[in-house]
Amino acid sequence: MTEAATSDLEPQSVISDEIAALHARAGGDATQPRVDFPPYRSSVLRHPTKDLHHADPEGVELVAPVFGHSDVDPLEADLTIQAGGDPVGERMVVTGRILDGAGRPVRHQLVEIWQANAAGRYVHKKDQHPAPLDPHFTGVGRCLTDGDGGYRFTTIKPGPYPWRNHHNAWRPAHIHFSLFGTDFTQRMITQMYFPGDPLFALDPIYQSITEQDARDRLVAAYDHDLTTHEWATGYRWDIVLTGSHATPLEGEGDDRG
């Protein structure tokens, strides 16, 4: 991409100044991103301006969809074996537990991930980044949590990639996670990041969470005990969903699946 092609984009300094101003004005209880966060330019027309309306969950909202072994093949948790050869990059294991707001494990539930390859390129047809595709990497995985809420993926560490939010904008390396709880109100999609990424301070998506403690909850921890000799590095990331509104049904417990 030439300089001329990007000259209509604002510099990082404009975005960084806006982020700093919004953080200075923000309250201290922001556990979730602000959906109204103009430094992420695509958000400007895509967020509600009216307050969310309070509702007590009813009926189906108290019951998450159920997934099982007929839905997910265990091999889908290994993103390094899906395309007929070894993908290029740093092989790694990402594992952790999914808990609800009361600390209870979310058992036998679906976890979906997607990510760029080691060069920072998605297979997606709209990804124009001139970095190589890897014929041995689709960047898509699924698994079911175990009886303790645990999930585990084997994959390749994704690279950072450029986008056109502003001039010379780069996303910190991340893996997208799609998560379900035990009731429908716990549904969420988020992104897992890697410790110490130098792009954190510059990224308006990560910085849309105005509290540092909350941002830190999106960062996995390197875990040398997960790292395996001459094979793969290991990262640990636990996820906490919002609380469940439903009373657990009698007889529902560890024995399913």
Added chain:
Amino acid sequence: MDERLPATPGQTIGPFFHDALPYARGHELVPPGAPGAIRLHGSVYDGGGEPLPDALLEIRQADATGRAPRVEGSLRRDGGVFTGWGRAATDPGGRYSFTTVEPGPVGDGAAFFAVTVFARGLLNRLFTRAYLPGPAAEADAWLAGLDPARRRTLLIEREDDGSLRFDVHLQGEQETVFLSFPEHRP
């Protein structure tokens, strides 16, 4: 009671979810042509009235008798099982479509589809409800508590061809009512 763990923040679904989340027949909660099959469809709009070609909707619903299914099989829809959950991405024109059945009411409330909205540019998911129009919706206490102009954004329209239309406006004069549940508190 209040020893709760702080929730992990959400983030936008981004632009590159199409190879990961949509799947074959994800939007077909029942096969087209099945007894009672209807289409629930609509568009997702931004605050400028432009349709979103990169949004994803999920619905959760009761079956025709008002029961919320707790059965697996949503990702491989080959068993003829009604799971009450579906997923549809918007097309390049911003349109989505599900094939399903009309949900029956659960308990005393009016029947609705629970809806979750994700999109590039939307930093966290949104929840809403698509209510079947009719006397039950008119009598629903929660709906009655909404400003009438805003209540309309939650009511499905029946089209002449029998399909159900539900548009989502993320912003603007017709902005959809989006929901916060008690456990979503910070």
